[in-house]
Amino acid sequence: MTTQERVDFWQRQIAYWLASGLSGHAFCKHHDLVYHQFAYWRKKLEQPTTPDSLPGFARVTMPAAIATESGLTLTLPNGISISGLHASNINLLGPIMSLL
Incomplete structure (x- = not known):
């Protein structure tokens, strides 16, 4: 199974689960799915993919020096x-x- 096929499969399973009204454990048991895989894909597919949400570095700047008395x-x-x-x-x- 290709990566895209796995993504498509789990997207369908998550959609079926949301429509089912069952708990995650009950849904997985009823459909012979491994719960930890279900939980992994549910979390992975719920994460937004906007550039702001991607991990990486953030630019940090120091404020201008403030003149103070000694x-x-x-x-x-x-x-x-x-x-x-x-x-x-x-x-x-x-x-x-x-x-x-």
Whole structure:
């Protein structure tokens, strides 16, 4: 059996199954089909064949670099921002926060 003949056969079986109202297992048992082959072809034939659904590579681009100030910026819920925080002045953050 050629590949196209197998595809045609399973397309017919899937169509018969859909019209039958039976479960996949019951349909296969009634028609002497191997259930795992039936399940394989059902999944294979249900998959869309649009170019967007084909496996492959996707183009990934990095966003443009964002100019930032050196150090960290802490923005509080009330809108106050404290900028320029770094390892040498982080100890000032506690006293500043206590004043707010």
